[in-house]
Amino acid sequence: MADGSTPPDSMNTAVGSDSEAGKLVGSDRVLAVLKELARYPDGVSLVEMTRAMNSPKPTIHRALTSLCRSGLADRDARGHYVLGDELLRMAFAHYDARPEHVRLQSALKQLAEKFQETAHYAVLDGREVVYRAKVDPHGGAVRMTSVIGGRNPAHCTAIGKVLLSRRLLTREAVEAWVGGAALQRRTPQTMCTAEELHQALEQTRCQGFGIDDQENEVGVNCLAVPVFLKSPSEPTGAVSISALTYRKPIGALIASVDAIRDVLASSATERA
Known part of the structure; x- marks a missing residue:
């Protein structure tokens, strides 16, 4: 309840819609995967992310691997992808400043x-x-x-x-x-x-x-x-x-x- 925000999973249309998925390449696709990942605070599997982005599994896997290398994403004990601690550190440091x-x-x-x-x-x-x-x-x-x-x-x-x-x-x-x-x-x-x-x-x-x-x-x-x-x-x-x-x-x-x-x-x- 609020003049505040809607929940993250209902806030925006998924970034991987049919019309958008085919246009995303390189860094744009990686950033789109990062934004989609933020919609799943409890983590998301590669299969679920592939479905949400409407893109080939190898393409999404490469994007997630890139995010994990940079610390912007991580994998939990179940093998699901979540936002990484480095992203949270940057976000909170920026917010506090x-x-x-x-x-x-x-x-x-x-x-x-x-x-x-x-x-x-x-x-x-x-x-x-x-x-x-x-x-x-x-x-x-x-x-x-x-x-x-x-x-x-x-x-x-x-x-x-x-x-x-x-x-x-x-x-x-x-x-x-x-x-x-x-x-x-x-x-x-x-x-x-x-x-x-x-x-x-x-x-x-x-x-x-x-x-x-x-x-x-x-x-x-x-x-x-x-x-x-x-x-x-x-x-x-x-x-x-x-x-x-x-x-x-x-x-x-x-x-x-x-x-x-x-x-x-x-x-x-x-x-x-």
């Missing part, structure tokens, strides 16, 4: 404790948002299942609307961004047309914050505000508070927007 993560951690902790809900920081990546930091409150039996590095469609998340509203300033820009592909419907509340999204982004620009009223997941709502770490006019990302609707309806989150901004402003003053 991210300026946004370090600079916003205090604010996220304050927000989580003040509202007793989950606080996220995320950035826009194409048509999705990527969660860079997350803090859960100490109390509460029910918590969000979002994960750092997880993704969700931008059009149905509060963070996505905040960041898109700064980029898609006209109806034509929204239509071009939506393109010919239908927007994914995550819940009955999800806005799936360019016109609906355009109106939502206009409202977001006017009020200065974005909301997700059970648009990404039934029973979960969210409010997000932009964060300006590098520029006073271009947001680096956005911070959100995600809550179960029975615990905090969307109206309660909207009523708390000034308090959320105060925490961020206070944290920025401390960092200065």
Whole structure:
């Protein structure tokens, strides 16, 4: 449950689709195998990986062998392939060194404790948002299942609307961004047309914050505000508070927007 990420095995379409598998060669194929491998935290056999990538077994075996040599993949006691310790070391070292993560951690902790809900920081990546930091409150039996590095469609998340509203300033820009592909419907509340999204982004620009009223997941709502770490006019990302609707309806989150901004402003003053 969350304005946070969908589980890794349902996050994206498999990279080895019929149309893509035949186009991947050399390093591109190795990287595609690495991305697919990340979908199997409990490990995957060569046969399963071959089927998922829709490529010949020798080709996939060569790619996995290359990844194992570099430490980016490994084989467990069952002979299944998993992500390697070297990849995890690089990922965590890079994450710990991210300026946004370090600079916003205090604010996220304050927000989580003040509202007793989950606080996220995320950035826009194409048509999705990527969660860079997350803090859960100490109390509460029910918590969000979002994960750092997880993704969700931008059009149905509060963070996505905040960041898109700064980029898609006209109806034509929204239509071009939506393109010919239908927007994914995550819940009955999800806005799936360019016109609906355009109106939502206009409202977001006017009020200065974005909301997700059970648009990404039934029973979960969210409010997000932009964060300006590098520029006073271009947001680096956005911070959100995600809550179960029975615990905090969307109206309660909207009523708390000034308090959320105060925490961020206070944290920025401390960092200065």
